Amino acid sequence: MSPFEVLSDYERRSLAHVAGLPEQLDAPGLWRGVGYRIGERRLASGFEEVREILPLPQVTPVPGAQPWMLGLANVRGNLLPIVDLKQFLEGERTVLHDGQRILLVRQPGGDVAVLIDELFGQRSFNEQQQISDEQVEAEQLAAGRYTHFIDRAYRLGDQPWGVFSLERLARTPEFRQAAA
16 A cells, blocks of 8 residues: 555544543533542542642742741742641641642632642542441541531542532632731
């Protein structure tokens, strides 16, 4: 065959091949999001709530800010407030390390970045993995301040995962008032 015929054959075969998806994106009861860890809790937030995931940039402290407000960072020419989510929710400062990430969250008046302990990447859960409210309480997943932001949870393997609402967090008056 000539080179043209070989290329034509490749084209014909590739157009005839319909690649299947590894999982159905529109499957009923399937929930997908970004998985991460805050303290001992494994959480996930919807893709629509996370604008971007970045390594922790250099942070400049802001005098007179709340203790959970780490400071400001320049991300591509935009000043972003960086919040220690663990300290905001649990009152305990996150131990900083090289592999940490921030989640950029859209909020009225500009984006905010929240520091997480560990990023797990994409997570998918189905209805059969959802756990009851009693199990959520027994796991202490939605205890303390987490109660306001976790509506449901799933079990993947032996780990419970809470669905954490970053949108609700960004609307919380205390979160929006970072001045001490």
